[in-house]
Amino acid sequence: MPAHIAVIMDGNGRWARSRGMPRAAGHRAGVKTARALVEACGEKGIQVLTLFAFSTENWRRPPSEVGALMKLMVEALEREVDELAGRGVRLRFIGARDQLSGTILSRMEQAEARTRDNERLTLVIALAYGGRWDIVQSARELARRARDGALDPEAVDEQALGERMALAGLPDPDLLVRTGGESRISNFLLWNLAYSELYFTDRLWPDFGVADLDEALAFYANRQRRFGRTPAQAGRA
Ligand code: IPE
Ligand code: IPE
Ligand code: MG
Numbered sequence: 055m056p057a058h059i060a061v062i063m064d065g066n067g068r069w070a071r072s073r074g075m076p077r078a079a080g081h082r083a084g085v086k087t088a089r090a091l092v093e094a095c096g097e098k099g100i101q102v103l104t105l106f107a108f109s110t111e112n113w114r115r116p117p118s119e120v121g122a123l124m125k126l127m128v129e130a131l132e133r134e135v136d137e138l139a140g141r142g143v144r145l146r147f148i149g150a151r152d153q154l155s156g157t158i159l160s161r162m163e164q165a166e167a168r169t170r171d172n173e174r175l176t177l178v179i180a181l182a183y184g185g186r187w188d189i190v191q192s193a194r195e196l197a198r199r200a201r202d203g204a205l206d207p208e209a210v211d212e213q214a215l216g217e218r219m220a221l222a223g224l225p226d227p228d229l230l231v232r233t234g235g236e237s238r239i240s241n242f243l244l245w246n247l248a249y250s251e252l253y254f255t256d257r258l259w260p261d262f263g264v265a266d267l268d269e270a271l272a273f274y275a276n277r278q279r280r281f282g283r284t285p286a287q288a289g290r291a
Contacts, residue, residue, distance in 0.1 A: 056228035056274055058102035059095065060250065062242055063088065065234030065258030078122040083260035085130050092177055094264050096141055098271075102176045102224050106242050110150065110184030124158055127181065131161040135168060142174030148220035149183035150191075176224065183220070185244030192218035221246050229274045233259045233266075251277045 063084055070080030088105055095103045108123055115123075138145065145165045154162075162181075195218045199205035205214075216222065226246045232238075235256040239247065253270045255262075280288040 055099060055271070056251075057100070058104065058225050058227045058229075059100055059270075060104040060106070060227035060230045060243060060247070061091070062106045062230070062232040062234075062240060063259040063262075064232060064236060064240075066260060068234070069258040069260040077119060078126075080260060081123055081126055085126060087260050087262050089130075089134065090264070091262070091267065092138070092143065092175070093141075094267055096143065096175045100175060102178065102227075104148075104178040104180060104221070104227060104243070106180045106183065106240075108149075108181045108183070109241055110153075110182060110187050111241060113153070113182075124155065128158055128161055131165050135165045138165075138177065139169050139172065142172045143169060144172040144174075144176045145169045146176060146178045147181055148178055148188075149181045150187055151182070153182045178221065178224070180220075180242070184241045185239070185247075186241055188220050188243070189215070189245055192216075216245065219245055226250065228279075229253060229270065231255070231270050233257050233262050249279070249281060251279070 066080035066084040067077040068080070069083060070077050073079075091105075092103060107127065112123070113120065135145070145168075147162045147166065151159060151162075158181075192215050196205060196210055196214060200207050200210075221243065226248070227243065227250045230239075230242075230247055230250045231253045233255055235254075235258075237252075237254045251274055253273050255266060255270070257266050278285060278288055
């Protein structure tokens with residue numbers, strides 16, 4: 055079982071289009087899928103689930119679609135946080151908060167504060183998130199500390215950079231799932247996906263169900279994770 059699953063929830067627009075519905079209807083259906091996945095992961099004992107909800111590049115979409123996505127996020131938080139809190143889910147948001155509106159920020163902060171002490175499943179929502187943004191903001195923070203004399207530049211290493219990245223304190227994703235048929239990372243967790251197992255499926259996100267999750271988990275269970283070692287070494291580990 056993976057401890058941490060990261061998901062690129064792709065295909066909402068195509069799902070809606072194939073039904074003659076507006077793209078926003080696909081996003082609404084996608085929220086339901088996300089909700090079901092959180093439940094399933096909680097039941098399976100997954101410790102961390104990270105969902106890519108909105109990328110730094112998604113700001114390039116038409117303002118009406120961006121607006122619909124942000125509105126959906128606010129509504130989902132208002133509707134779901136009580137139940138998530140009751141189920142022992144801890145919420146954490148990653149991304150460029152300074153790009154988000156006050157309305158959504160306050161909902162996010164409330165949700166994080168409300169679920170802070172929960173331990174069953176950590177649900178990370180990547181919103182206005184980009185893997186390059188993440189690396190840059192960590193590097194900038196280290197540069198500031200060096201400028202202030204609080205950090206020797208020679209002490210900048212993988213650990214120092216990683217400790218200031220958005221997922222600091224959580225294990226790296228063991229498994230990345232991307233729905234919607236594309237085999238790319240789209241600027242998701244560039245740093246943390248270094249050794250993740252990658253699972254791509256044609257299933258569109260609103261159609262992704264528990265059987266699909268089981269298929270992804272079966273794929274994961276069949277991988278030998280070697281982390282650079284030989285197969286024989288990894289087999290003994
Ligand atoms: C994923 O679905 C949701 C977001 C990126 C916010 P898309 O909206 O990208 O759906 P497609 O790829 O156009 O089908
Ligand atoms: C990736 O999906 C981002 C999210 C799922 C939030 P996109 O639909 O934005 O990815 P590209 O642009 O097709 O690579
Ligand atoms: Mg897409």
